[in-house]
Amino acid sequence: MDIKLVALDMDGTLLTGEETIAAYNKERITQALDKGVRVVLSTGRWIGSCYPYAESLNLQSYLVTCNGGELWTMEKELLERHLLVPDRVKMMWQLCKGVGVNTWMMSTGDVWYGNRPDDFSAHEWLKFGCDSQDTDKLDMIVKELSYYDDLELTNSLPTNVEVNPKGVNKASALQRVCEELGITMDNVLAVGDSLNDMKMIQSAGIGVAMGNAQEAIKNAADYVTDTNEQHGVGKAIEKFIL
Known part of the structure; x- marks a missing residue:
């Protein structure tokens, strides 16, 4: 090569x-x-x-x-x-909080660890992530997010899930x-x-x-x-x- x-x-x-x-x-x-x-x-x-x-x-x-x-x-x-739709980021944050996993979100201007902005639509979102030592909880997150065809799911560790726009x-x-x-x-x-x-x-x-x-x-x-x-x-x- x-x-x-x-x-x-x-x-x-x-x-x-x-x-x-x-x-x-x-x-x-x-x-x-x-x-x-x-x-x-x-x-x-x-x-x-x-x-x-x-x-x-x-x-x-x-x-x-x-x-x-x-x-x-x-x-x-x-x-x-390539940006995520703000409503999708809000949905993922709410899902993760409901399941009980840690979250982080990357906007074009900041990184949010565990917390959220008052208005998701006021930011440009690059990536969403969550993590947990409980892989059953992560499996629940992956299952729910798999229904959305505009999202690309990966991980950077076996204990997390990372989300970008589809095709990114x-x-x-x-x-x-x-x-x-x-x-x-x-x-x-x-x-x-x-x-x-x-x-x-x-x-x-x-x-x-x-x-x-x-x-x-x-x-x-x-x-x-x-x-x-x-x-x-x-x-x-x-x-x-x-």
């Missing part, structure tokens, strides 16, 4: 449990950049919580944030934005990145660990699952690397690029 772009999930993938980037991973990313390979963070995080990591790695191209809800350049130019995912955002760069998804090495990484791993020329990935991701991937605590990202870059 002629890999020209590496797409990296962050939590559970590039980052350790302490939310740091190991020196080994930094070194391998730098070596890939020196070879002319683009590196793109492709994350469920919003721009404010991932941009500093991209800066620390001296990345120069794009940022896929909010599971593909937004696509940014490293100059903070917004290329794409990391793979669709990376497809736009490829168009901007004049390459195809066959030229992409994608690395991740959770269901919100599934489509980009399936669509990439080489899809890599972390050693700590959910089993479904390992089954879908072309290759399983080491865990996020054992430099799995750096080892994948070393194997396929360096």
Whole structure:
């Protein structure tokens, strides 16, 4: 494979449990950049919580944030934005409160943890999430939300559910990145660990699952690397690029 772009999930993938980037991973990313390979963070995080990591790695191209809800350049130019309908966000918040799970919501201007705005329609909503250690409760949430055909359901941990507008995912955002760069998804090495990484791993020329990935991701991937605590990202870059 002629890999020209590496797409990296962050939590559970590039980052350790302490939310740091190991020196080994930094070194391998730098070596890939020196070879002319683009590196793109492709994350469920919003721009404010991932941009500093991209800066620390001296990345120069794009940022896929909010599971593909937004696509940014490293100059903070917004290329794409996909929003949830405010009434849907209000409905999901009420559903989660009724079931008894924790919630978080990302608007274009803020992140709401556990609380809600007075007026949902006064905000532009990028992503909705909920979490619980009670997987039966999460199953209830997934079942109820599955009736809405305008929602895209994934997770970033087995203990949460994440919701974007239908058709919005990391793979669709990376497809736009490829168009901007004049390459195809066959030229992409994608690395991740959770269901919100599934489509980009399936669509990439080489899809890599972390050693700590959910089993479904390992089954879908072309290759399983080491865990996020054992430099799995750096080892994948070393194997396929360096």
